[in-house]
Structures are given as C-alpha cells and as structure tokens.
Amino acid sequence: MSLDHLVEQAVIETERFILRPVRKSDEGLISHYASDERLARMTTSIPHPLPPGAVEAFITRSLAEDRTDDVWAIDGTSDGGAELKGLMSLRRLDRNQSEVSYWVAPPFWNTGLASDALQALIDANPLGSETMFASVFQDNAASARVLTHCGFRYLGDAENFSVARDATVPTWTYSRKL
Numbered sequence: 001m002s003l004d005h006l007v008e009q010a011v012i013e014t015e016r017f018i019l020r021p022v023r024k025s026d027e028g029l030i031s032h033y034a035s036d037e038r039l040a041r042m043t044t045s046i047p048h049p050l051p052p053g054a055v056e057a058f059i060t061r062s063l064a065e066d067r068t069d070d071v072w073a074i075d076g077t078s079d080g081g082a083e084l085k086g087l088m089s090l091r092r093l094d095r096n097q098s099e100v101s102y103w104v105a106p107p108f109w110n111t112g113l114a115s116d117a118l119q120a121l122i123d124a125n126p127l128g129s130e131t132m133f134a135s136v137f138q139d140n141a142a143s144a145r146v147l148t149h150c151g152f153r154y155l156g157d158a159e160n161f162s163v164a165r166d167a168t169v170p171t172w173t174y175s176r177k178l
Contacts, residue, residue: 010126019072029084040164048164
C-alpha cells in the first residue's frame, strides 16, 4: 500500500466530525461496533457473529490501490468525541454514478449523525458522481429517513442478501442527482 494512494481519497471536514479514510488503528472500534447484532442485521455484508479477521480483511480491501469502494471513518475527535462513530462508503459504478452505504454505531443512533455525514459526503462529492444510489432494508425506516432527508428519491423495491440474517431481505432503492 502506498501512502500516495491514501492522499487520493478526500478528507471531508465539518464542524461536528471529519470523514477520513479508514486506517488500521480503526480495527478495534470497527470490530466492537460491527459485532453488535442490531447493527450487523441492518447491513448486507457484516456477518453475525463477526468472525476473526473479518475487520482486518475489510480494512485491507478499503486501503487497496485497486479498491472499488472508498471508505471513510466518521471521526469525532475534532469535536472532542469518539475517534470512530461509523463508516460511510462510495462504490464506483459505471456512467459516472456511485452507490453510497453507511452505518452509525448504536451509541450515536438518533443524533442526526448519519444525516450530517451523508450530507457532507454529498456536498463534497469526492468521486464527481452525477448520480448517487442507495438502498436500505425495508425494516430500517431510520436509514430511509436519512436518505430522504438528504434529498434522495425513492426508485422502487428490490431485494438484497443479508449475511447476518442469512436471508434475502426486501429493500427500498433511492437515487439522488447531483
């Protein structure tokens, strides 16, 4: 991994937090929060229980030069808060589009953090996307509200597999033109 590559991923500063690239030192807090079944069940990719090495492999993929996703830690230290409050990611899609995904650690649920972090990512638009997409499980109304609060429009229903649930789960899909 070259340090030059890490510089290529934008650091996004707000008054409340900084969105910065994940780093190896985030492993402990990511493991701690991702081990929470409530959080894992609202994602497609976090297994529950969390197996050894899963977070280390995630961080390695997130820092790889050939990655398809840019991943940011929501870092609250600039405001005297926790070093990691959640994660935001953008996956590169074709035709100048991207897909956003995020999770916020349970201690920071219902604080407006997810909406603020998503809006900061939209405002910065670090991939120069013309359109962002997102999907949420239909039993996660809070994440759907985050998307609509940030200007995403409902596109339709679909399904996605959840590793933690070991099941296909109905989703709502959203988009936002930038």
